[in-house]
Amino acid sequence: xxxxxxxxxxxxxxxxxxxxxxxxxxxxxxxxxxxxxxxxxxxxxxxxxxxxxxxxxxxxxxxxxxxxxxxxxxxxxxxxxxxxxxxxxxxxxxxxxxxxxxxxxxxxxxxxxxxxxxxxxxxxxxxxxxxxxxxxxxxxxxxxxxxxxxxxxxxxxxxxxxxxxxxxxxxxxxxx
Amino acid sequence: xxxxxxxxxxxxxxxxxxxxxxxxxxxxxxxxxxxxxxxxxxxxxxxxxxxxxxxxxxxxxxxxxxxxxxxxxxxxxxxxxxxxxxxxxxxxxxxxxxxxxxxxxxxxxxxxxxxxxxxxxxxxxxxxxxxxxxxxxxxxxxxxxxxxxxxxxxxxxxxxxxxxxxxxxxxxxxxxxxxxxxxxxxxxxxxxxxxxxx
Numbered sequence: 392x393x394x395x396x397x398x399x400x401x402x403x404x405x406x407x408x409x410x411x412x413x414x415x416x417x418x419x420x421x422x423x424x425x426x427x428x429x430x431x432x433x434x435x436x437x438x439x440x441x442x443x444x445x446x447x448x449x450x451x452x453x454x455x456x457x458x459x460x461x462x463x464x465x466x467x468x469x470x471x472x473x474x475x476x477x478x479x480x481x482x483x484x485x486x487x488x489x490x491x492x493x494x495x496x497x498x499x500x501x502x503x504x505x506x507x508x509x510x511x512x513x514x515x516x517x518x519x520x521x522x523x524x525x526x527x528x529x530x531x532x533x534x535x536x537x538x539x540x541x542x543x544x545x546x547x548x549x550x551x552x553x554x555x556x557x558x559x560x561x562x563x564x565x566x567x
Numbered sequence: 568x569x570x571x572x573x574x575x576x577x578x579x580x581x582x583x584x585x586x587x588x589x590x591x592x593x594x595x596x597x598x599x600x601x602x603x604x605x606x607x608x609x610x611x612x613x614x615x616x617x618x619x620x621x622x623x624x625x626x627x628x629x630x631x632x633x634x635x636x637x638x639x640x641x642x643x644x645x646x647x648x649x650x651x652x653x654x655x656x657x658x659x660x661x662x663x664x665x666x667x668x669x670x671x672x673x674x675x676x677x678x679x680x681x682x683x684x685x686x687x688x689x690x691x692x693x694x695x696x697x698x699x700x701x702x703x704x705x706x707x708x709x710x711x712x713x714x715x716x717x718x719x720x721x722x723x724x725x726x727x728x729x730x731x732x733x734x735x736x737x738x739x740x741x742x743x744x745x746x747x748x749x750x751x752x753x754x755x756x757x758x759x760x761x762x763x764x765x
Contacts, residue, residue: 409638411741413749416639417704421734422741429738441684444697445676450600451669454639458670462677470674478666481638482646486658489632489647505635507756510727511748513711517727518735520704527697536695540702545709555699562695563688 397465398472400431405457405476412481414512416454420519423460433464436526443523448555454478533567582619585652588660594618595645595664606641606665620652642666722755 404426412419420443427433434442442463446456454477461473492501528534540554561567586594598609607630615626629651633643642665649661683689715723726748733744 408741411745412637412639413635413745415634415641417707419741421738425738425740438684440697441680441693444693444700445680446673447700447703448696449669449673449676450602451672452599452602452606452639452641452665454642455666455669455673458673459677459680462674462681467674467678470677471670474666474670474673478639478642478662481636482642482658482662485633485636485638485643485647486650486655488636489629489651492632501632501635503756503760504753505631507752508635508749509711510715510723511730511745511752513708513715514727514730515734515741516704516708516711517731520701520708521731521735523697523701523704527694527701533694533698536698537702537705540699541705541709544703544706551703554703555696558695558697558699558702559692560695562691562693562698565691567691567695567698 398468401461401464401469401473402476405461405473406480409477409481410484413508414515416452416456417519418512418515419454420456421515421522423456424522427460427463433460438463440523440526444555448552448559530567536561536567581622585657586618586620588653588656591649591653591657591660592664595649595661596668599665599669602641610641610644614648621648722759726752726755 408419408422408426411422424439428436428439439460442456442459445459446453449455455474457473457477458470462470465472524537528537536558540558543549544551544554558567594613595610598613599606602609611626614620615623621629629647630640630644633640633647636643642662645661645665646658648658650658653660684693712727715727730744730748733739733748734741
C-alpha cells in the first residue's frame with residue numbers, strides 16, 4: 392500500500408472507476424467489490440452486501456453505495472469525498488459532451504456506441520448479481536427468497552420497495 | 568391525453584420561462600427523495616409531465632446521451648438537464664439537489680450502521696433485504712437481456728457472457744476488461760451495421 396491519505400485513495404479510486412462505469416451504478420458494483428473487499432480490505436464481504444442493501448432501500452440514486460464505502464474508510468469526509476469523486480467527473484463530462492453534440496440525431500455514432508455498450512453493461516450487471524448473491528445467499532431459504540423476488544419483479548409491476556421490505560420482514564422473523 | 572382545444576401555435580406546450588436555480592434544486596431534491604430504487608421514473612414524471620420543462624422527445628434524447636456516457640446516468644442527466652435550462656449554474660443546482668439530500672441521509676445511515684450494525688436483529692433484517700435486493704437486480708438483468716436473446720444476435724450474447732465471466736467469475740479489473748471489450752464491441756457493431764446496410 393502507498394502512504395497516501397485514505398481520502399486521496401478514495402478520490403482516485405472512485406474518480407477513475409466512474410469513467411469506466413458504462414451502464415450506470417449497478418454495472419460498477421463488481422469493481423467496487425473488488426477494490427473495497429478484495430484489494431484494499433476496506434470492508435468485509437458481509438459489510439459490502441449490507442451496504443448494497445442499505446443503498447437499495449434508501450431514497451436517491453443507487454450509486455450512493457459509494458457514500459457508505461467512503462464512510463467505512465474515512466468517516467464523514469470519506470463519505471462526501473467518495474460521493475463527489477464518483478459523481479462529479481462524469482457529470483462534467485456529460486455537460487461538455489452535450490454541448491459538443493447539440494444535435495445528437497445528426498450523427499450515427501452515439502447510437503452505434505450505445506448499441507455496442509448494451510451487451511457489455513448487461514454482462515457487468517449480471518456479474519454484480521453473481522458477486523452479491525455469493526455473499527448473501529448462503530442458505531437454501533436465502534436462495535429461495537432471492538429467486539422468488541427475481542420472479543415476482545420480472546412478471547409483475549409491484550413496487551420494488553415492497554419486495555425489499557418483505558425481505559426485511561422475513562429476515563426479522565429469522566427465516567432467511 | 569390532451570383532450571382540450573388544440574393550441575393555435577405548433578410550439579409544444581412547455582413552460583414559458585426557465586425555472587430559477589432554487590426551483591431546479593428543489594425539483595431534483597424532491598424527485599431524488601421520492602426515488603426509492605431508482606430516480607428515473609420520478610425524474611421523467613417531474614420534468615416532462617409536472618413542470619413541462621422538456622418534451623418527452625427531448626427527455627429521451629437527453630437520457631440517451633447520458634446513458635451512453637459512463638457514470639451514474641441520472642446524475643449525468645441532472646447536470647445536462649440543468650445546464651440546458653440555466654447554463655452551468657443550473658447544472659450545478661440540479662446536480663446538488665439530486666445528490667445533497669440523499670447523501671446526508673446515507674451518511675446518517677452509515678453512522679447508524681457503524682454503531683448498531685452488529686446488533687443481531689439488524690443483521691437479520693439486513694440479510695433479508697440483501698436477498699431481496701439481489702433478486703431485484705436479477706430481474707433487471709433478465710429484463711434487459713430479453714431483447715438481446717430474442718434477436719438471437721450471437722456476437723452480443725458472446726460479448727455479454729465474456730464480460731460476465733471476466734468480471735463476475737475471474738474477477739479481473741474493470742478497466743482492463745473494458746479496454747479490450749469496448750473496441751471489440753464497437754468494431755463488431757460497426758461492421759455488422761455496414762453489412763446490413765450494404
